[in-house]
Structures are given as structure tokens and as C-alpha cells.
Amino acid sequence: MTAQEKLAIPPRGMPEQDPAVRARNMKEVALGYSAEDARTEASRCLACPAKPCMKGCPVAIDIPGFLAKAAEGDFAGALETIKKTSLLPAVCGRVCPQEKQCQKFCTVGKILKDQGKAVAIGRVERFCADWAAAEIAAGRLPAPKPAVAKPTGKRVAVIGSGPASITCAADCARAGHEVTMFEAFHKPGGVLVYGIPEFRLPKKIVEREIEGLRETGVKIETNFLAGRTLRIRDFLEKEGFSAVFVGTGAGLPKFMGIEGENLIGVFAANEYLTRANLMKAYDEEHADTPFWHGKRVAVLGGGNVAMDAARMALRLGADEVHLIYRRSEAEMPARLEEVGHAKAEGVEFHMLQNAKRILGGEDGKVCGIECLKYELGEPDASGRRSPVAVEGSEFTIDVDTVIVAVGNGSNPLIAATTEGLETDARGRIVTDGEGRTSIKGVYAGGDIVLGAATVILAMGEGRKAAASINADLA
Secondary structure: OOHHHHHOOOOOOOOEOOHHHHOOOOOOOEOOOOHHHHHHHHOOOOOOOOOHHHHHOOOOOOHHHHHHHHHOOOHHHHHHHHHOOOOOHHHHHHHOOHHHOHHHHOHHHHHOOOHHHOOOHHHHHHHHHHHHHHHHHOOOOOOOOOOOOOOOOOEEEEEOOOHHHHHHHHHHHHOOOEEEEEOOOOOOOOHHHHOOOOOOOOHHHHHHHHHHHHHOOOEEEOOOOEOOOEOHHHHHHOOOOOEEEEOOOOOEEOOOOOEOOOOEOEEEHHHHHHHHOOOOOOOOOOOOOOOOOOOEEEEEOOOHHHHHHHHHHHHOOOOEEEEEEOOOHHHOOOOHHHHHHHHHHOOEEEEOEEEEEEEEOOOOEEEEEEEEEEEEEEEOOOOOEEEEEOOOOOEEEOOOEEEEOOOEEOOOHHHHHOOOOOEOOOOOEOOOOOOEOOOOOEEEOOHHHHOOOOHHHHHHHHHHHHHHHHHHHO
16 A cells, blocks of 8 residues: 555544433443454554654554554554553553654654644554453453563562553563562552543453553552551561662642632542542442532643543533633643543533632532633743733632642652652652662652653653663662
């Protein structure tokens, strides 16, 4: 097939649940490609010799290589190519912002002058992973057996069980080290289970990936709060571990510091989503999780977490959900796909507005939110235009719930309980760029180093740290 013929192939859209239906259920919104969809979309790849798409992939997947196999219908071969560098294709294919990473550099999108028409790399990746899981479950494909080196006698502790930790643990286990993962919650998976809703990332997929980790020999201890149950230095000095990797993420909620944030009915998005996701508050028949079912909900923020919270509120019975963001839609950090889904499901967007104070009644409960209108001024350090309040533009929205989704800080516990561990002004652990911290034998990666980032960026950090651990223990 010539390049012109490939460019003439229309992009394959993603089949989805009807917005009116999905807004009231927890099933996955995207229904997934068919085999024909995956082959057709993969065949749009021009196989550029320079492989520009790989520049945008934090773990350097051979993207043209796996797309070529998928175009031929060799989905097992495509997945094998992906898994040489990425452990979580079913996850990354669903939640990674490909439009800002691999697809941003796709030549097809550049030639067509529309990056929305770039090859849908993530959707093909997702299909390959889901296809293999279905084939294995049906007995038509053998379950992969991870190659593990001979035991080295060295022990590695991995703190946290999110994407960075999963990647680091797997790479260290493959190198022959005895790896134990320690998770504070009762289920492993980190942000994949407590932060990302079921309708975006079904938890059975995360459980499948965790089971694959166990098959490499990794032991997982839950309900273990590192820094309290055991301090970091104690892993090395008392428990006989040769190395410790810290991947505890960015789970410290940020608030706005405005009047009324202590009212009943105000939540950090992290708490709201953790109760709904990890603790399954949506499944009232099987879970007895205390939950605040707001009917008129305001969500403050414009990132993916804000979209998740807003869309979750609808599914938990809200009649109205107002998303309030102080910049314009063009400046929103959330994925375009998530913004589109939220709008289609009925979330009401309030752009260039922000909360000034939260209003409460005599009972101490939220009864409204007072907002200000904004205009965009000059760009700030991030390159986005700074919002400037319009004097005298106050107005009120009647709500009974406010969810604050304006970002998260680094988990402070490890730094607070580990003497000599260097952190920056934001509380992030400082490394040498290869995962080594200021304490010999202690490594770190993921959001605890980067700040809140994407799944695959965290995986890349975990991979770098594992390489350093394996080199240092050799």
C-alpha cells in the first residue's frame, strides 16, 4: 500500500456507550475496537524511518513495529513488541494522553494538518492487550511466562504499588532479585485503583496486571504504611533489604484556602474518588461505604481528576454538575476526549470563572458557591495565560456539594520520617535523574519525584530507577 493510499484511509472512531445511558452506569464508556478496526487503523501508519512517534513515548515503545504487526493481524506479535518496554498496555491504551505524547509527533497527523487524525496508537495498543487477554482466557493462546534471571540473593523493597512501582518491581524481579511490594491500602494498584474511575479503567484490568506481577515472583504486602509501619532506613538497616524504591505518588490534596472549605459537603477530589472507586461507594448492594450523595455538585478545576470527579458525581445520582475553571477551555489540562465525554454526559462547564467562597447554612452544610468572572491576561510560567478577576462580577450558584480538584502535592510521610532524604520546595524527592536519592540504597520515581504526571511517565521513572538498582546491585 502506498503512502497516498494510507493517507486516504479514514481514521477509525472508537465505539462508545450512548452518553445518556452511560452517565448513569459505571460500565466502561469506550467499547473498544474490533479486529477489523484495529487492523485498519494500524495500516494508516506510514512506517517513517525516523520513527518520530517514539520521541513522545516515555518508555520508547517500538510503535511502528507493533503497528506493522497489528496491520497484518498478528496481534500476539504486536503485543509482544509492546511488552518489551511497556508492562501495562491495557492501562496505557486507555488512560495515557496519546494526543500529547506519541500521537503528537505522528507524521500522518502533520501531513493531514490535523493531529486529531493521527494514527490512534493508544486504541490499537488497547485492542492488542484486550485481544490477548480474551484469547488466553478462552484457552486459545498460552499465558506468557515471564523470563526471570537466576536468583541474585539480593532483596528489593518497593514502596507503593502504582505505575512507577509496578514497573520497577517487575524489572528488578526479572533481574533475579527478591522483590516485595508494600502498599498502604488494602488493594494494590495505587492511583489506578483509587483515582481512575471504573468507567475509564475497569479494575479487572488492573487486577490482571497485578497478577502478572505476582507471576514474576513479586510478593505484595497490603495495609502496610511505610514510614509508620516501618521507616525507610529500617528496610536497609534492620530488615535485610539491599535497596528500597519509593513510589508513593502525589496523593496530598490541595485546597484553595477560601472561606467555607470546612463546611459539610466539601471534599477533596482524592477522597471523593477513593471512596467511589477503591471503596466502591457506587455499588450500594455490595459495599457499605459512607458517601455523600450530592444532588447539585460543583467541581473546581480543569484537569483529568476534575473530569473524573464531575462524571462520577453524575453516576452517583447528581441532578446537576457544574465544572468551574478559571481559564478558558483552550487552557484546560484535561484530555480533549475526557472534556468531550463530560460535556456529552451533561456536565455544565463554567469557563473563566472561579470560586471566591463557599456558602453554608445554619446547619453547617454547603448551600451555594460564590464565584467571580475572569479574563485572561499575560502567560504565566507554564505558558498559559494568567486569569485576572473582573472586579464586581460576583454571582452565586446553588449547590449542596463542592469537590476541589485543583491538584495534589507529594505524599509527605516518607520525607517527614526519613532523615537525610533530600526533597525540593514542593516536597518532591530529589534524585540524580536516574532514580538515586541522597541516601545510598534508596531510590525513587513517579509522581513523588515528578509531581502529578501521566501513567506512562511514571512507568518511565520506575524503569530508570530499576536500571540503577540492578546496576548498583550487580
